[in-house]
Amino acid sequence: MDEGLLQQGTELSQIPTYVTAVPNGTEKGLYMAVDLGGTNFRVCSIQLHGNTTFSLTQSKVAIPKELMVAKTSKELFSFLAKQIETFLKTHHEEHYTGHIRRRETGGAVKEEEIFNLGFTFSFPVNQIGINKGLLMRWTKGFDIADAVGKDVCALLQTEIDALGLPVRVAALVNDTVGTLMARSYTSPGKTGTLLGAIFGTGTNGAYVEKLDKVTKLTKSKDSGDYDKSTGEMIVNTEWGSFDNSLRTLPNTPYDIELDEKSVNPGIQMFEKRVSGMFLGEILRLAIIGLLKDPTFPLFRDENSAQNDIHSTTQIYDNSPIYKQWGIDTSFLSICAGDTSPGHRMVRQTLDKDYGITAVSAEDAEAVRAIAAAIGRRAARLAAVAIAGIVINTGRLDAAKGTATTEQKAGIDPPRGDADLAEEDVIDVGVDGSLVEFYPNFEDHIREALREIEGIGAKGEKRIRIGIAKDGSGVGAALIALVAGRVA
Ligand code: ADP
Numbered sequence: 001m002d003e004g005l006l007q008q009g010t011e012l013s014q015i016p017t018y019v020t021a022v023p024n025g026t027e028k029g030l031y032m033a034v035d036l037g038g039t040n041f042r043v044c045s046i047q048l049h050g051n052t053t054f055s056l057t058q059s060k061v062a063i064p065k066e067l068m069v070a071k072t073s074k075e076l077f078s079f080l081a082k083q084i085e086t087f088l089k090t091h092h093e094e095h096y097t098g099h100i101r102r103r104e105t106g107g108a109v110k111e112e113e114i115f116n117l118g119f120t121f122s123f124p125v126n127q128i129g130i131n132k133g134l135l136m137r138w139t140k141g142f143d144i145a146d147a148v149g150k151d152v153c154a155l156l157q158t159e160i161d162a163l164g165l166p167v168r169v170a171a172l173v174n175d176t177v178g179t180l181m182a183r184s185y186t187s188p189g190k191t192g193t194l195l196g197a198i199f200g201t202g203t204n205g206a207y208v209e210k211l212d213k214v215t216k217l218t219k220s221k222d223s224g225d226y227d228k229s230t231g232e233m234i235v236n237t238e239w240g241s242f243d244n245s246l247r248t249l250p251n252t253p254y255d256i257e258l259d260e261k262s263v264n265p266g267i268q269m270f271e272k273r274v275s276g277m278f279l280g281e282i283l284r285l286a287i288i289g290l291l292k293d294p295t296f297p298l299f300r301d302e303n304s305a306q307n308d309i310h311s312t313t314q315i316y317d318n319s320p321i322y323k324q325w326g327i328d329t330s331f332l333s334i335c336a337g338d339t340s341p342g343h344r345m346v347r348q349t350l351d352k353d354y355g356i357t358a359v360s361a362e363d364a365e366a367v368r369a370i371a372a373a374i375g376r377r378a379a380r381l382a383a384v385a386i387a388g389i390v391i392n393t394g395r396l397d398a399a400k401g402t403a404t405t406e407q408k409a410g411i412d413p414p415r416g417d418a419d420l421a422e423e424d425v426i427d428v429g430v431d432g433s434l435v436e437f438y439p440n441f442e443d444h445i446r447e448a449l450r451e452i453e454g455i456g457a458k459g460e461k462r463i464r465i466g467i468a469k470d471g472s473g474v475g476a477a478l479i480a481l482v483a484g485r486v487a
Pocket residue numbers: 199200201202275276277278328329330331332333431432433434437438
């Protein structure tokens with residue numbers, strides 16, 4: 001982590017985000033957010049009520065395939081601007097027509113009429129200011145040559161201005177930073193969230209760092225403008241790439257095979273053991289490995305006592321287990337959640353979704369055990385990332401509150417922050433289907449946190465983990481708000 005704060009090109013990228021404050025729930029106002037992910041473009045407006053709650057209005061359109069590979073970036077960005085216009089007309093008509101009328105009659109645009117907008121742009125960008133970022137390259141099937149190297153906020157602003165919309169692209173938003181901001185606004189207590197983490201298709205984390213530690217930014221001559229008054233800056237770790245060069249994490253043959261057959265061998269090595277995109281594939285490779293292993297007769301039940309008369313297990317030739325990415329990570333959640341006798345759900349899913357019929361209870365248990373090991377390892381590695389940030393930011397040393405009765409008496413409070421002095425809570429916001437839906441993902445994280453030197457049972461109790469809902473909407477709005485303050 002420290003190395004990445006000093007220089008470029010390190011194992012953890014530690015990207016400065018130019019966001020220098022986290023919200024505390026009292027922020028108010030109406031903001032807009034747009035999210036260009038991969039398949040869809042989302043437009044929303046967010047009313048922050050100032051009491052940790054918000055209302056969100058949103059619309060979503062699929063991005064036409066031809067625009068993903070358009071000749072010019074103008075075609076894509078003018079489409080995006082038109083979606084913003086339609087959204088304003090539909091959901092903020094008064095605001096919209098008032099502005100248009102004034103514009104037609106030559107009246108000046110009122111500052112308070114302008115929507116500050118947070119732009120979540122999930123492609124690699126070299127961010128050089130809170131609302132400035134140069135596109136490094138397209139991913140996810142997009143390919144528009146003239147956009148590469150350009151400031152994507154300016155590209156969007158130009159098209160918004162061409163339509164005369166009262167919208168200012170105030171912030172370029174990374175989804176992980178959005179998660180941190182959203183959680184900090186909505187989380188109980190006012191200590192501010194330390195870390196936002198995503199465990200979805202991919203995994204990444206962003207955290208609050210002391211500004212004077214971000215020396216690659218503070219010492220750089222061309223670092224752009226940012227608010228230095230808080231003494232802090234959110235740093236986007238890009239922890240998915242941890243272990244790319246270190247190669248310190250334990251490997252299984254399945255990790256090696258998954259990596260070799262991936263589109264980016266040797267890259268995103270941490271992510272490949274932790275995130276939703278990969279866990280199902282690790283399970284699939286492990287199952288295939290066992291099918292080839294003569295010492296382990298998986299799915300070779302001739303006549304299991306647990307099954308009915310059609311008891312010979314069959315794997316259909318077109319079963320997805322023979323295809324790369326054939327098993328979805330949601331199957332691991334099914335495995336972890338199925339405590340029924342004989343693992344009925346696991347067997348049914350193998351039958352229905354994976355073309356493996358009449359699986360015996362023993363085989364279902366074997367699949368379940370492998371899936372559980374993969375899920376548990378992912379959560380324990382997630383704990384390593386969380387612990388690294390908690391320890392390295394020194395938050396555990398900064399206890400201000402008093403111990404609770406339970407702690408004094410040496411009795412364990414149930415989990416997390418129960419009855420903890422609010423100032424002592426270290427708040428972590430998380431998002432993504434894996435952490436949301438995998439049963440007991442948080443419990444596995446906690447178990448590992450307790451085992452990590454430097455956290456321990458005491459430290460683990462101070463870490464509060466909570467889901468940050470609608471991170472890309474409300475988080476982007478909050479970044480637009482913070483950006484607006486210094487604009
Ligand atoms: P994204 O990260 O792309 O915004 P999500 O947070 O929904 O979207 O994550 C999608 C990933 O989560 C996919 O890799 C999918 O396999 C996985 N996933 C979806 N449902 C579940 C589930 N019930 N349990 C575990 N993983 C899931």
